[in-house]
Amino acid sequence: MxxxxxxxxxxxxxAYACLRERDRSRALACKALATSMAVTAGLYGAVQSQDTAGWLIVAGLVLCMIADxxxxxxxxxxxGIFGTGHLCFIAAFWLKSPPTPGTLLLFLAIYVAVIGMFRHEIAGLDELKVPAFLYMAVLGFMVSMAVTSGWPTGGREGAFLMAGAFLFLASDCMIAWRTVKDIRQNAYGAILLILYYAAVYLIGSASWI
Structure with a gap:
């Protein structure tokens, strides 16, 4: 499977990449359908495990599909929808292993690092400034929770959760960089898609693959 x-x-x-400039409606449908494969993987794991954490991950993936x-x-x-999806992931990771002082330290390190990376672009965000800061906080905490819950979980599941979370962070940072720098190269967009789809699939399939 x-x-x-x-x-x-x-x-x-x-298909999304090929249609994006020619047929926006079909392109967006293909984009969502690609993410639906991660939802399918998550559903398979949730049905097998029958635990709340698995269903929260499915909910988060569905929200990511809508946000796409x-x-x-x-x-x-x-x-906002992506942020809500990350809150579902956070809740799932919390059920697997509650946050520790290390979770907070890692969150602060991620948040400060990302803000530092974009420090010269913050002033130009205008109406996106508040949503960007809030989203980065939620994303940073999701990644830190994935690490501090994935590490004790161990095995493929723990490794996939951590890798998926960090790929999500990398993807979103690249999206932000492309937005503020107005980067339009096709190769850059292809890397973004690879990182994002790998992220959601790893998170969705972590419990069973």
Whole structure:
């Protein structure tokens, strides 16, 4: 099953990239369908485990799938939905292992590092400034929770959760950089898609692959 969903995700991702400039409606449908493969992987794990954490991960992935579309129509709305998805991931990781002092320290390190990376661009964010700061806080805490819950979980599940969270962070930082620097190279966009789809699939499939 995992190979089939991975292949279908890749095909829909390629279709999105090819259609983005020519047929926006179909492109957005393909973008959401690609993420739906991560939702499918998450559903498979949740049905197998029958635990609340698994269903929270599914909920987070569904919100990411919705945000994929909304983000390209109304950025602030998409950011809000993605943030809500991360809150679902945080709740799932919390159930696996409650936060520790290390969680807070890692969160602060991530938050300060990202703010530092974009320190010269903050002034130009205008109406996106508050949503960006709030989203970064939620994303940073999600990553720190993935690490401090994934580490004691161990095995493939723990490794996949941590890797997925960090790939999400990398993807979102690249999106932010592309936005503030107005980068339009196709290669940059392809890297973004690879990072994002890898992130959601790793999180979705962590409990069973």
């Amino acid at each position: 995992e190979y089939m969903t991975i292949i279908v995700m890749i095909l829909f991702g390629i 579309v909304v983000l390209e129509i109304r950025m602030v709305g998409g950011i």
